[in-house]
Amino acid sequence: MAYFSNKLAFITGGSSGIGLATANLLASQGCSLVLMARGKPSLDKACKYIEARIDKTLQSVNTLSMDVADNNDVQEKIKLAVEKFGIPGILINSAGVGSGDYFENISYEQFDRAMKINVYGTRNTVSAILPFMKQKGGGHIVNISSVAGLIGMFGYSLYSTTKYALVGFSECLRSELKRFNITVTLVCPPEVKTPFIEEEAKTLPPEARIVKNLAGLLTPEQAAQAIVRGIKRKKFLVVPGIMAKSLLFWHRVSNGLLTRLPSDIIIKFASRISIKK
Numbered sequence: 001m002a003y004f005s006n007k008l009a010f011i012t013g014g015s016s017g018i019g020l021a022t023a024n025l026l027a028s029q030g031c032s033l034v035l036m037a038r039g040k041p042s043l044d045k046a047c048k049y050i051e052a053r054i055d056k057t058l059q060s061v062n063t064l065s066m067d068v069a070d071n072n073d074v075q076e077k078i079k080l081a082v083e084k085f086g087i088p089g090i091l092i093n094s095a096g097v098g099s100g101d102y103f104e105n106i107s108y109e110q111f112d113r114a115m116k117i118n119v120y121g122t123r124n125t126v127s128a129i130l131p132f133m134k135q136k137g138g139g140h141i142v143n144i145s146s147v148a149g150l151i152g153m154f155g156y157s158l159y160s161t162t163k164y165a166l167v168g169f170s171e172c173l174r175s176e177l178k179r180f181n182i183t184v185t186l187v188c189p190p191e192v193k194t195p196f197i198e199e200e201a202k203t204l205p206p207e208a209r210i211v212k213n214l215a216g217l218l219t220p221e222q223a224a225q226a227i228v229r230g231i232k233r234k235k236f237l238v239v240p241g242i243m244a245k246s247l248l249f250w251h252r253v254s255n256g257l258l259t260r261l262p263s264d265i266i267i268k269f270a271s272r273i274s275i276k277k
């Protein structure tokens with residue numbers, strides 16, 4: 001029997017980008033899904049798209065509108081989802097927002113909002129699902145961080161802060177939740193072609209744009225393949241893409257020297273070009 005047959009996954013951010021591509025791939029391998037996000041129209045569209053591709057006698061796709069930043073909403077909706085659809089074997093935390101800008105342009109309110117969605121949002125769903133996974137006797141929690149959660153980069157003072165927090169959170173959970181037979185997977189993708197990067201591009205400094213190219217660009221489907229493979233293999237750290245993997249390797253073996261130095265040189269030249277303009 002296929003690994004995901006008869007399994008149920010709750011996916012936050014399941015209406016778009018990486019969450020949607022992962023949902024689609026899991027569904028194609030027999031998994032039932034509950035997609036969660038705030039916007040009902042995009043949830044319905046995602047649901048219809050996946051539903052058309054599954055065997056409805058064996059699988060189901062459902063949606064729940066939920067704001068991960070609102071802890072009361074998360075506790076209530078996860079409980080509701082469990083009552084209606086059952087305890088999931090897998091929780092994927094893909095809901096997130098991105099922004100890239102010079103630190104001096106980022107307001108307290110923007111910082112607070114991203115922390116509430118990216119960090120507290122993941123904390124909230126994990127705390128809501130944990131009693132149920134313990135009751136079931138196990139499960140798998142997948143947190144989507146970023147390469148920017150492992151390497152700090154120009155223009156990412158806000159985004160990296162949220163994604164580094166998820167790395168620490170996931171490391172601790174991995175260790176703690178083993179005793180309940182719950183596996184934790186931390187995913188750190190490079191840039192992925194989703195609506196997220198269109199939003200980010202509105203304020204991304206030109207220096208950041210050039211440095212970002214060092215980690216490569218993936219399609220949501222490529223990211224999803226790495227995530228699903230990582231779940232099957234029960235891997236802790238998943239870094240999709242060869243360029244991101246090698247960047248991380250050189251960062252680690254050189255204690256940051258081989259990533260900071262080229263990035264500083266690139267930024268120096270990039271700012272000279274933008275000054276000349």
Ligand SMILES: NC(=O)c1ccc[n+]([C@@H]2O[C@H](COP(=O)([O-])OP(=O)(O)OC[C@H]3O[C@@H](n4cnc5c(N)ncnc54)[C@H](OP(=O)(O)O)[C@@H]3O)[C@@H](O)[C@H]2O)c1
Nearest residue numbers: 013015016017018037038039067068095096191192194196
């Ligand atoms: N794309 C990249 O380059 C990239 C790279 C590395 C890591 N990541 C991470 O991957 C994850 C997914 O990003 P993506 O590129 O797939 O973005 P995306 O296409 O913009 O999708 C984001 C999803 O999160 C949902 N969401 C946002 N805020 C939410 C909230 N408060 N409550 C519930 N759902 C919320 C959105 O739906 P609603 O707005 O309707 O709620 C949407 O379904 C994020 O955590 C992101 O940080 C992305």
